[in-house]
Amino acid sequence: LLSQFDPDNTGYISTEKFRSLLQRHGSELDPHKLEVLLALADSNSEGRICYQDFVNLMSNKRSNSFRQAILQGNRRLCSKALLEETGLSLSQRLIRHVAYETLPREIDRKWYYDSYTCCPPPWFMITITIVAFFLYNGVVLDRFVLQVSHPLYLKNALLYHPQLRAQAWRYLTYIFMHAGIEHLGLNVVLQLLVGVPLEMVHGAARISFVYVAGVVAGSLAVSVADMRAPVVGSSGGVYALVSAHLANIVMNWSGMKCQFKLLRMAVALVCMSFEFGRAVWLRFHPSAYPPCPHPSFMAHLGGVMVGITLGVIVLRNYEQRLQDQTLWWIFLSIYIIFVLFAIFWNIFAYSLLDLKLPPPP
16 A cells, blocks of 8 residues: 555655555554554654555564654554453453553553464463473472472482582572472462563563573572572572562553552562562571571572563563663673673682582482
8 A cells, every 4th residue: 555655666655645544544454553553653753654664563563663763752642541442351351451560651552452362372481380390399209399308308300409519400490399388389479470471471582581591590699699508499580570570660650550550569579578588587597407508598689680680671661672772781791791700600619718518418
C-alpha cells in the first residue's frame, strides 16, 4: 500500500500521506497496531515515515530506529487503556495482568498484549523449578530436601565446597540443593511468581542470562568473601531476578499501573529479608559437621548485585537491543572483570593466604 505514495522508491513517505493512508485503511488493521502507527506519525519530527518501520510493525518486529521514532515527542494513544478493555477471556486477562506487572509504558503493554502467543512458553523457569528442584532431589536422591544435618548433605556432587572448588560444575549445580524445606519453599515461590511473568515478557534468553549470571556470581562471591564455607540453594539466581524486577518498578514507579504494587513489593522484600536473615543465622549457628561451617549467605548478595546492574538493564526497556545500550557494556565488563578476578583468586589466594580449610566431604 505504501508503494503508491513512494513512486521514487526512496523508502520513505511523508507523514501527511501516511496519515491519509491510515484513515483509509485503518479499519483493516489491528486496533493496537493502529495506535502505534498513529503514535509514530504524531511523534515523528522528520516529516517522513520509513517503509521498513511499517513492515516491522505489521510483522510484530520493532527495529531500533522505529523505537526511537516512537520515543520522540509526546505520544497520544487514541483509544482507552488496555486495563479498561472488557469482555476478555481468562487467558487474555492473564496476559494483560502480566503486561501491567512488568512493563511501565502503555504502548509497550499494548504491543506485548497484541503480539504474545505463548510460543514458546516460559520453559526455562518452569524447567529449573520442577525438573531441577523436585525431580532430581526427589527421584535421584530419594529426598526432596536435604537438611544440613543429613548424612548426605555434604557427600554429593552438587553443592559448592571450598576443598572441591576445582570441580567447576559445582559453581552452578549448587542451586539444586537446599538447606531445609523453608529454604526450598521460599526460593520456589519467588522464582515462580517473579521469574515466570518476566520470562513471558522478556523471553528465555534474557531471563536465563540474568538467572545464571546471578548463580555464578553467588558462588564466586562465596569463594572470595567467605572462603571456608560451602554454599547450596538457588538464592543467587532468584535474588538476581527479584532485585532486578523490584529495581525496575522503583525506577519506573509512575508508569507501573499494576494493582497493589506497594503491597507486592513489601511482600517480596519481607520474603527476601526472612530468607536472607535465616541464611545469616544458619551460617553462624554451630555446624552439624564441624569443622565445616553451615552454608554461606554471600550468594544472596552476589545475586542482588547482578540484579541491580545487569538485570536492570535487561528489564529496563522492553525489546530494546542490549548492544545499543552503553550501560549494558559497562556493567557486562564489570561482571566479566569480577569473574576473572574470582577465578585467579580461587587459583592463587587460598595457597598464598595459607588458609585452613575444612576437610573434603
